[in-house]
Amino acid sequence: MADLRTNIAGLQLCNPVMTASGTFGYGLEFQDFVNLEQIGGIIVKGTTLQPRQGNPYPRMAETAQGMLNCVGLQNKGVDYFCEHIYPQIKDIRTNMIVNVSGNSPEDYAECAARINELEHIPAIELNISCPNVKHGGMAFGTTTDGAASVVKAVREAYKKTLIVKLSPNVTSITDIALAVQDAGADAVSLINTLMGMAIDAEKRKRVLSIGTGGLSGPCVKPVALRMVYQVAHAVRIPVIGLGGISCATDAVEFLLAGASAVEIGTANFLDPAITVKVAEGINAYLDRHGFQSVKDIIGICE
Amino acid sequence: MKKYILDLKLTAVERLHERYVLLKATDCQKPLPEMQPGQFAQLQIEGSKQTFLRRPISIHYVDRKQNEVWFLVQTVGDGTRQLARMQAGDTLNVILPLGNGFTMPSDASARVLQVGGGVGVAPLLYMGAVMREKGIEPTFLLGARSAGDLLQLDKFRALGRVFVTTEDGSMGEKGFVTQHSLLQQEKFTQISVCGPKPMMVAVARYAKSADTPCEVSLENMMACGLGACLCCVEDTETGNVCVCKEGPVFDIKKLKWQI
CATH class of the missing domain: 2.10.240.10 (Dihydroorotate dehydrogenase, electron transfer subunit)
Incomplete structure (x- = not known):
């Protein structure tokens, strides 16, 4: 049995497997299938200062080895989260991390400040990369100045571990990563979804209600892996890798590319018990190759 | 209700019609979990390059004696076509039971009308069977384009009264379910509906005008x-x-x- 423990800027994880925001609910939806405490970290649904209804139906289109979604950050707002969700999840003994989004740097900061008060939430993941909202979201994550402005505002309001989730819909993701590092991020996670489109040839119409959506699933993995590798080689802060991970080998590839941990997203929809299976598979890989610790393989791929 | 991921074994694959297939599946290790009429399962699709996600399919029937769950599948795209190609003995991975079912009448005097259209008749068979166990006779109003699209009629007839409409008049009354004379002749205490959305909207409109509680799937x-x-x-x-x-x-x- 290898040592699976890893560390994200002071955050201790029992293993490097986390869940991606928006794919695992608040964890509670998956309790019948997995012991949540065997997951390194659970990143819950995107939370905003005000409640959001999200985009109209249809919000999903299946693609070859993946799917598009345009949910648009539907959530009941940070007050509801603090009052009604937090009491249900605060005693789950793993890292419960809240994904935070907003329309302006002030929005993000206020939402983050509220969550800073919650004792059992050790970190937030700042979503500056949602492709499905008109204002905020990806608008901040696609320029170095925009990304830095949000991170600076949140850094002042938020005292615990600050992870920033990056968009792949940019010319140079390393420039954005360096900008958020300089603005005070403790870690980065990447990639959010790739912006895409589906058209129904029979109906001659775009499938999704807002026309475009974010692509996820195994089809995005090579893009994600390349970006994780590039960013890990450019920044000093830890990198969390995600994008199309659906088995232990995929996860190992991200660790080898330089990720200190990984997030599993869309694969949770196909197999709700995939997280624990991936953690077990990473252990088997380490044993098979004679590594004592998962830390021994992080970033060793040249 | 606790949800399970199960590897079930197909005991039978029956082609009911060119577009419909009936899958019967069992758990070889243990009794199948409790399921309620109107709940559904997520079926994993193997061998289809175009299919990425599971397919939600309603629970058609639960045979406790045989420890079987039945799924009635209409072949719509590549994923459901792949399900139709499966054979007895194959493994079918399912997540179930999911969602909330129909409200079940508690009173033996309840007069429940179950309206189904096309493959939407699927959950009504199990609902009728559970009602029958409670001593309530179900009334089924089943609609389809043509006689060949009416599925599992013998099974429905074994459980209760069955009224039929077809759009081409090849069986029962000609027209849509909402045009059936039954709705003029009898009053019901509850209507449960599953079928294409325009049909469900039409039945909902009838139920509202008749002031009858109505649920749709x-x-x-x-x-x-x-x-x-x-x-x-x-x-x-x-x-x-x-x-x-x-x-x-x-x-x-x-x-x-x-x-």
Whole structure:
């Protein structure tokens, strides 16, 4: 049995497997299938200062080895989260991390400040990369100045571990990563979804209600892996890798590319018990190759 | 209700019609979990390059003696076609039971009308069987395009009264379910509906005018089936809710349909 423990800027994880925001609910939806405490970290649904209804139906289109979604950050707002969700999840003994989004740097900061008060939430993941909202979201994550402005505002309001989730819909993701590092991020996670489109040839119409959506699933993995590798080689802060991970080998590839941990997203929809299976598979890989610790393989791929 | 991921073994694959197949599946190790009429399962699809997600399929029937769960599948795209190609002995991975079922009448004097259209008749068979066990005779009003599209009629007839409409008049009364003379002749205490949306809207309109409680089963496109992805939402009195978790069965009063 290898040592699976890893560390994200002071955050201790029992293993490097986390869940991606928006794919695992608040964890509670998956309790019948997995012991949540065997997951390194659970990143819950995107939370905003005000409640959001999200985009109209249809919000999903299946693609070859993946799917598009345009949910648009539907959530009941940070007050509801603090009052009604937090009491249900605060005693789950793993890292419960809240994904935070907003329309302006002030929005993000206020939402983050509220969550800073919650004792059992050790970190937030700042979503500056949602492709499905008109204002905020990806608008901040696609320029170095925009990304830095949000991170600076949140850094002042938020005292615990600050992870920033990056968009792949940019010319140079390393420039954005360096900008958020300089603005005070403790870690980065990447990639959010790739912006895409589906058209129904029979109906001659775009499938999704807002026309475009974010692509996820195994089809995005090579893009994600390349970006994780590039960013890990450019920044000093830890990198969390995600994008199309659906088995232990995929996860190992991200660790080898330089990720200190990984997030599993869309694969949770196909197999709700995939997280624990991936953690077990990473252990088997380490044993098979004679590594004592998962830390021994992080970033060793040249 | 606790949900399970199970590897079931197919005991039979019956082609009912060129577009419909009946899958019967068993758990070889242990009794199947408790399931309620109107709930559904997420079926994993093997061998289809175009199919990425599971397919939500309603629970058609539960045979406790044989420890079988039945799924009635209409072949629509590549995923369901792949299900139709499966054979007895094959393994079918399922997640079940999901969602909330139809409200079951508690009173033996309840007069329940179950309206089904096309493959939407699927959950009504199990609902009728559970009612029968409670000593309540179900009334089925089943509609289809043509006689060949009426599925499992003998099974429905074994459980209760069956009334039929076809659009081409090849069986029963000609027209849509809402035009059937039964609706003029009898009053019901509850209507449970599953079928194409225009049909459900028409029945909901009838139920509203007749002041009869009515539930419909929605089939919005789903990804996870667990309430995590927020893709299958329906606009309701309380905002967007997941059909997979808050439904798929809804009281028509909660929906924002124009009825």
